[in-house]
Amino acid sequence: MELGIGMFGDVSFDRATGKYRDSGIKIREILEQVKLMDEVGIDVFAMGEHHRPDYAVSSPEIVLAAAASITKNIKLASGVTVLSSSEPVKVYEDFATLDLISNGRAEIYVGRGSFIESFPLYGYSLNDYEELFNEKLDLLLKINAEENVTWKGKLRAPMQNQTVYPRAKNNGKLPIWRAVGGTPQSVLQAAELGMPLIVAIIGGMPVQFRNLIEFYKQEYKKAGHDVSQMQIAIHSHTFVSDDPAVIDGYFHTYKAQMDRIGSSRGWAPFTKMQYEGGRSKDGALFIGSPKEVADKIAYMKEIFGITRFIGHMDVGDPAHDIMMKSIGLFEKEVKPLVAHL
Template sequence: MEDSMADQQPVVELGLDTFGDRTVDQQGNPVSYPQVIRDVVEEAVLADRVGVDFFGIGEHHREDFAISAPEIALAAIAARTERIHVGTAVTVLSSDDPVRVFEKFATLDAISNGRAEIILGRGSFTESFPLFGFNLQDYEGLFEEKLNLLHELLKEQPVTWEGALRPALTNAEVYPKTENGLRAWVGVGGSPESVVRAARYGFPLVLAIIGGEPARFAPYVDLYHRALAQLGRPDLPIAVHSPGFIAETDEKARELYWPGYQAMNDRLGRERGWPPVTRDRFEAEIEHGAQHVGSPETVAQKIATTVRSLGIQRFDLKYTSGSTPHEHLMTAIELYGTEVIPRVRELLAADAAPEETAIPEPAETPAP
């Protein structure tokens, strides 16, 4: 008898995310923006080849990231890959238009033959607001209103809608239609209100865990499940997006990852008033926090722990942090697909396997 569809599904989906960080070459020279974009496409092609389930690209509009139009890069990736799902991490919906978001992803879905996904969020940077003429004072209202409209558009039926910050629509049809609908998630950074909003609209949840012990997000997972239940909705998948890096050994992974991590965090610190990051803090985040950095075995064990502690259905490793050269990123992707993913599934399968019960020896029959 053939296996059921449920039996064929992996224990957990395992993906990769990048923001298209501007890298350096092996001599430490900055790589051009066009080359970084081409490199990201090659990284995704490799991810597809080694068995990664999802490849996400973040949207940014600042000098340290090369990709401001992820849908175009994703279309190039979709045309060169066969099985990997492709999507954003995240689409900054507040400063985009829901109609254009639907149109772009419906097109990407066609190119990829149904492999497109959207992760919707507000983003961790605000450069897109003045760039596209939006008022930061409307930060909350823009996201709420546009999420509401996109939720209606995803039904792929005529839409009549009215809001306060965007022109109304009356019986509007949006094209192209998709063959099987679009998979859309909502990404949140730890706000209870955002978790409940995702449940209210019936979107799967992505938790961005970029610092601290992943297990501390368990209350948000519980809140999401409770909100869905109270709303009468079926349970939906939860994913985690967390940073990390893989090399052949723990020591090599830390040494290759540290320079880019330090430069990125110090640059953000100068903008946001944080103190310079220390090596001790970096090591602590690897040992006890959100950084999944190390050898394939170390990273697999930590991912499995994150999956177990939160009961999630997907884990996406943000494998880039600052200027780490493309060659090292390619090695990390290959190790992730060929060693980390099989090991994580092995560890989780062992958790799920029923314990063997010893069969007692038969008692001796007394002699007559």
């Protein structure tokens, strides 16, 4: 099983100045962190896309390209590319270029995203929410599979015997994962298309997703795809420390970001009880000591049969030195424990 780390590029809000932390500093810290991931042997790095003041990264492919120049082995993925409001030709071009820079390490996670800011920003209507994604996914997969593309949809101009350049390293093909939040229709679509699946589990109890993942396996097999090629991942909020005081203090960092997001969604303020409940064996927060985090990842492998785990590790913008320690512990202590459980 592969272990990876994901980030959204959270930037904390300073109440004293009334401003968010400098995005340039945050991005440079992310690059230092990815360099460390590569050096210690983390398998995958996934960078998210957002268009809000509390996130530093709106173009994951740019950050990933910078990361490619300072790493050698780590796979570099978007986490996620909001495909509904993106141009599939440009998505393929950008990630094919990243793939060439990184010598074949680029991947794309495509999804609808958990925020809608990109739709009005790029001039798309939310009335076309479903159709935009389905049409653009169809085009992206066609570009990925065929060198000369002829395609027609309803919301984008057709393509007639056109080739998208450059082509990715592996005969023009990039690994494209379907990222979902728990909608059965999305899972069914991924299974029927034979796409690798990554499920975001950031609340409640992970075991509640068992039926959904079993549904994917069933439909993947029913569609006639090679079961030996099936890939399933989960993406969950993660933080590792061997100091109980750091884990206890991280609650305030985590709460600040959850409350920022929740204020626009009508959520009640995040509580310490929710934090501790999420950290329990049955909760969705992989936050704790290396042993606690490793036990929960092993439990996910047991109940889901996952082939990859992505720990989303920068929620709330923890301090850079604390992030570096968390990354180091994730590889040096969590990974060996998972391997032996």
